[in-house]
Amino acid sequence: MRMRAIASVLLATGLLAGLVGSADARGNASSAENFERYVWDEVSPAASWAPRAGLEAVAVGKTFYVLGGRTPNPWVAPPDGPLPGDSTIHGDVWRSHDRGETWTQILATDDADHWPARAYHEVVQRGRRMFLLGGQNISVFNNPACEWFQPGCGPPFFQTSEFFNDAWTSVDGVNWEELTGDAPWEGRAGLSAAVFKGDIYVMGGSYVDDPAIGGTGERVVLNDVWKSTNGADWVQVTDAAPWAPRAGASVAVKDGYLYILGGEFGFVGFPPPYFNDVWRTKDGVTWELVTPSAGWSPRPGHTCDVLRQMFVCFGGFGQSTDPSNPFEPSNPMDVWVSRNGADWQELADPPWNATEPADIKYDYDTVVGPAGPDGIGQAIYTFGGDRETFDFFDPTQWLNVDNDVWKFQLPTP
Numbered sequence: 001m002r003m004r005a006i007a008s009v010l011l012a013t014g015l016l017a018g019l020v021g022s023a024d025a026r027g028n029a030s031s032a033e034n035f036e037r038y039v040w041d042e043v044s045p046a047a048s049w050a051p052r053a054g055l056e057a058v059a060v061g062k063t064f065y066v067l068g069g070r071t072p073n074p075w076v077a078p079p080d081g082p083l084p085g086d087s088t089i090h091g092d093v094w095r096s097h098d099r100g101e102t103w104t105q106i107l108a109t110d111d112a113d114h115w116p117a118r119a120y121h122e123v124v125q126r127g128r129r130m131f132l133l134g135g136q137n138i139s140v141f142n143n144p145a146c147e148w149f150q151p152g153c154g155p156p157f158f159q160t161s162e163f164f165n166d167a168w169t170s171v172d173g174v175n176w177e178e179l180t181g182d183a184p185w186e187g188r189a190g191l192s193a194a195v196f197k198g199d200i201y202v203m204g205g206s207y208v209d210d211p212a213i214g215g216t217g218e219r220v221v222l223n224d225v226w227k228s229t230n231g232a233d234w235v236q237v238t239d240a241a242p243w244a245p246r247a248g249a250s251v252a253v254k255d256g257y258l259y260i261l262g263g264e265f266g267f268v269g270f271p272p273p274y275f276n277d278v279w280r281t282k283d284g285v286t287w288e289l290v291t292p293s294a295g296w297s298p299r300p301g302h303t304c305d306v307l308r309q310m311f312v313c314f315g316g317f318g319q320s321t322d323p324s325n326p327f328e329p330s331n332p333m334d335v336w337v338s339r340n341g342a343d344w345q346e347l348a349d350p351p352w353n354a355t356e357p358a359d360i361k362y363d364y365d366t367v368v369g370p371a372g373p374d375g376i377g378q379a380i381y382t383f384g385g386d387r388e389t390f391d392f393f394d395p396t397q398w399l400n401v402d403n404d405v406w407k408f409q410l411p412t413p
Helices: 002-013 015-035
Strands: 039-044 056-060 063-072 087-096 104-107 122-126 129-133 136-142 157-163 167-170 177-180 192-196 199-203 225-228 234-238 250-254 257-264 274-281 287-291 303-307 310-314 335-338 365-370 375-386 401-411
Touching: 015 335, 056 122, 056 129, 056 365, 063 365, 063 375, 063 401, 087 136, 122 192, 122 199, 129 199, 192 250, 192 257, 250 303, 250 310, 257 303, 257 310, 303 365, 303 375
Parallel strands: none
Antiparallel strands: 039 401, 056 063, 063 087, 087 104, 122 129, 129 167, 136 157, 167 177, 192 199, 199 225, 225 234, 250 257, 257 274, 274 287, 303 310, 310 335, 365 375, 375 401
């Protein structure tokens, strides 16, 4: 009783919260020290699938799958060749039984009876089943009113996309069932999705191509939340969550909460229109702001996984903050860990053993799976990704996408 009374007084004065916060911070720092022993190992420098960004990866049991994505096409100035940003959009599926070392194509883009080709979609896993949701198919074409980079004429090319609001499911990556071709949520890309308390959640994302990358309309960025028990029937949890509308955010499930971390509401701008806030919910309806500004810089296209009961966040796009050099590679070379999403510690080594910002990826994907014989416990695996800088005048940077596989693991002694 006496201890309860003392605790009541401490709570009333705010002292207990401070003590608990200090304990959390100390525990966070201690756990961060454990992660300093982790290393980045390249599993495969060039997987069998084409280099790509906006892909999805999922682990079902001990099997890894890579699905879809976008591969930029080499270009020659029109009218002789494709435009910058022109891409091959994939609808293929690749499978690995050895933690990403070797891959077998089990479905081609042109194969019948499965989802149309797309990128910037989501794939989530529940039990032995995977669910594919949303995304976009992108087309790029000349501005018929302009010669190539004619001064004062306007953009030299346009981009238009088909945005999907369908849902598909499979247990083997080969045989797919369309659960719905027209879910009640808007077709979107850059959406976030997760399995939380047994339900499939979809939130955020955007539709209409951004004029900053050749779009012809006003981009719509979303902060709605939807859920489904089966992928076919959807209920809108909220039409406007308290977090700002965003795409390219990361989501994670930890300690009975669904988290959303970072993202963007525009591709480029000064200052860059990116987020580094962290929110969480127990039901998708009521959201709690964990922190308005995490230790890591605002970014989209990153990932935050849960490993050893800690958030591990890295990667993402970083725009130059120098208006005189807007295309300078500025992707963030850091890895951050947190136990509670509020207190963050930066690790010493950059992801992928990067030596410069141009080495850092965004719009890659990750899974958490067994580390294998050279590691202990679980590891974070990364697949492919983008290193473009949006420099429309550089015909080579468009090709900076990857098909490598890495893992972040605690090595065996």
